[in-house]
Amino acid sequence: NAGVTQTPKFRILKIGQSMTLQCTQDMNHNYMYWYRQDPGMGLKLIYYSVGAGITDKGEVPNGYNVSRSTTEDFPLRLELAAPSQTSVYFCASSRRQSSYEQYFGPGTRLTVT
Amino acid sequence: AQSVAQPEDQVNVAEGNPLTVKCTYSVSGNPYLFWYVQYPNRGLQFLLKYITGDNLVKGSYGFEAEFNKSQTSFHLKKPSALVSDSALYFCAVRVSSGSARQLTFGSGTQLTVLP
Structure with a gap:
């Protein structure tokens, strides 16, 4: 199993641009x-x-949107990027909410300039 | 508000010595507590959790944590530190928000094990 994968690893955006951070898990986890x-x-x-x-x-949540059309994928959308959104973004998944052992992806480092 | 606090930003310990990374919590009801570790440029990895039962919880890589209800603490420990234990450690607590339950993380403690 690949676990939780994220793309891209790095990205530089200009203020006002938009992008989607991709996240996929192959563990059949319901929670992301x-x-x-x-x-x-x-x-x-x-x-x-x-x-x-x-x-x-x-x-x-402000400045972000998500969708979940399949169990595997959970993309994060940034609209009108701002410098305050410069950060490292992690996607995670877990099999059950109550267990809370979450599995994390490697992260996406985003810089907004 | 339900939260966890990690009072030390940085902990340094010599290799072979015991290590402790501190965490205190503030929750209503019974706490569900967790420790995660983050190596450079990697995502967080689960180490151990306390839900109920024995106050001493054993986890991955030889780590253990002691739950102390009277002191509202959940300190992470290891009897003999390794240089490879150097990483960023996060304490987390389950919180309830509406119908959902989520994890709230502390600010992290950077552990450096010196050779």
């Missing part, structure tokens, strides 16, 4: 999550999904 990691701030939950077709906001 998007986090951002800022230096010294830990991880903040952006959006999560409890299954195909179901998504909900996390702690810091």
Whole structure:
């Protein structure tokens, strides 16, 4: 199993541009999550999904959108990128909500200038 | 608010010495607590969790954590540190938000094991 994969690994965006961060898991997990990691701030939950077709906001959803059309894929969309969105983005998945052993992808380092 | 705190940004320890990475929590009800580790340029990896039962929880790579309800702490420990243990460690707690349950992470502690 590849686990959780993310693309791209790095990206530089200009202010106002848009992009989609891709996330795919091959573990048949129902639960998927998007986090951002800022230096010294830990991880903040952006959006999560409890299954195909179901998504909900996390702690810091503004400026982002998600969709979940399949169990495997959970893309994160940035519209009108801003410097405040410069961060490292991690996708994660878990089999059950209650177990909370989450499996993380390698991350996408995004810079908005 | 339900949260975890990691009071130390940085912990340095000599190889072979015991290590402790501290975590305190604030939750209503019974806490579900977790430790994750992040190596450079990698995603987080699960180390161990406390749900209920024995206060000493054993996890991956020889790590263990001690749950202390009276002190609201969940410190990560290892009897003998290795240079390869050098990494960023995160404590996390399950929180409830509406119908969902999510993890809230601490700010992380950078562990450096000196040869």
